[in-house]
Amino acid sequence: MSFIAIDLDGTLLNNENEISEENINAIKFAGENGIEIVISTGRAHFDAKKICERFRISPYVIGTNGATIHSKYGECISSITISKTNVEQILRWLDERNYYFEVFTDKSIYALKERREIFQNEINSLKRVELDEDMKELVNVAERQFDQFGYVLVDHCQEIIQRNEEVNNILVCTFDMKKLEEARNQFNKRIDLMVVSSAEHNIEITNRSASKGLALEKLVFLMSGSLEQSMAIGDSNNDISMLEKVGYSVAMGNAKEDIKSICTTSTLNNDENGVAHAIYRYIDTFVAKR
Structure with missing residues (x-):
């Protein structure tokens, strides 16, 4: 089983704080191809869930930079707190x-x-x-x-x-x-x-035990999936840990050069449906060949 972990702000969300129809369709297409979608964000899980509901998607949610993991149905899988x-x-x-x-x-x-x-x-x-x-x-x-x-x-x-x-x-x-x-x-x-x-x-x-990368690793392990066959998409410093965990990492076109330099490839920016572009390329390159 493979996963696609997607950051929200500056990645899946455009500059109007919306998920484009193109990105929604690409996420649904990935699901139809047996890929699990994970929203991985610095936002609280309940805030991310509201956004997902508004745009009709039901992913796993890694919230508050990896401190929480919630199922597609809103159940808490993991919560790491500060003392x-x-x-x-x-x-x-x-x-x-x-x-x-x-x-x-x-x-x-x-x-x-x-x-x-x-x-x-x-x-x-x-x-x-x-x-x-x-x-x-x-x-x-x-x-x-x-x-x-x-x-x-x-x-x-x-x-x-x-x-x-x-x-x-x-x-x-x-x-x-x-x-x-x-x-x-x-x-x-x-x-x-x-x-x-x-x-x-x-x-x-x-x-210290919370990061997007560690949370994604935990979720993939629990689901008996493969990090090597998974993709992560992000644009910021808080995405680095998950970008470094997966076999196929994608920097947004609007990401800084230090983020692009650690990734497998880059895509279009968040106002140009960069997530959709990355998903289709990933499926064409990796999933279709399995």
Whole structure:
């Protein structure tokens, strides 16, 4: 059994946050050829599920950068959390330094109301000045982030800590690159944490045992499948672990060169149905020859 693991933002989703009809048809065609589809995203599983339902697809979902795995029917297969002690330490450090952050649990995405308004103002300020095309798209990506399903806005960091919920992922966002690098360095030195990024303005913190690659490996093993015969498609730093796990890795046309350099091949960008193009080429090259 082979799998196709597909990132969402910047990959399957176009710049309008939609899945094109061409990509939907390609996913269905892959299913008809006996291939299991896996959405592998930094988003929460419940947010990814809403998107999939909206566009009439029913894949497995690897959520919060590999911290969760859910079946096609929404059943939890695996959940890896950050320890309660680490969650409190991370949140207090971020809060004391006035970062905007989001806390992903099994049912909600928590954010501080005031910090969200400040981050939105940061976005609005950037939209009022002359930006190059890459920066314009980055600002649009940041703004689309607020379209996620499951937000719960609170007034104080302590409210999140006191809820004592299991936390899968903590997302940190800022356009102050020096400030972002400070946070990256702070948590990168921790041997029990994993720090990745899905865009230039963020970092995402999980348990060291959680990554898209490890989650895909676990799912494929449970399903008695083959990583060597599987494909992964992505565009960002948080996709590297799964791109390196499979036999056939595809970088989106909009991916940076460091992502393209580790992949088997590249495809068109996310506004040009790059996922569909990659799926048909994979099936023609590998599946049809079996």
